[in-house]
Amino acid sequence: MAERPEDLNLPNAVITRIIKEALPDGVNVSKEARRAISQAASVFVLYATSCANNFAMKAKRKTLNAGDVLAAMEEMEFERFLEPLREALEVYKKGQKGKKEVSEQRRKDKEQKPDSENDKSREDEEEEEERMEEEPEAENEAEEEEVEN
Secondary structure, three states, rough: OOOOOHHHHHHHHHHHHHHHOOOOOOOOOOOOHHHHHHHHHHHHHHHHHHHHHHHHHHOOOOOHHHHHHHHHHHHOOOOEEEEEEEHHHHHHHHHHHHHHHHHHHHHHHHHHHOOOHHHHHHHHHHHHHHHHEEEEHHHOOOOOOOHHH
C-alpha cells in the first residue's frame, strides 16, 4: 500500500494530457486546478477499485475482472459510462487477441524453420572447432621447426 497520500495520485503528465484532450483549444487550466483534478481522479479510481473489489469478494475471488468494474460503475451510478467502457473493453480484447495470434504465428514460424538452417549453424560450429584444432597443430609444427634449427 502507499506510504503517503501523494503516492496514490496519477502522474501529472497523464492528467495534463487528459485535460487537454477534454477541453477546446485555447482553454488554460491553472496548476491548482490540475492538482485538484488529479486528486479527484485518484479518489475516483480508489473508490471504483474498492467497489469492484467488493463484487470480486462476493464471488469469492481475489482477482478483479472487467465484469467487477462494470458492476461497480453501475453501483456507483455511472450507468452512462457503461456502454463506452464496454466498447473500449471490446477494442482492447480484439487488440490482445491480435497480439496473441501474431505471437503464436511467430512461435510456429520459428518451430517450422527448415532444419537446414539449424544444420548450417551446426556446420559453422563444427568448422570453427576444426579451425581451433588445426591452429594448435600449426603452432606445434612451427615450434618443432624452431627446435630443429
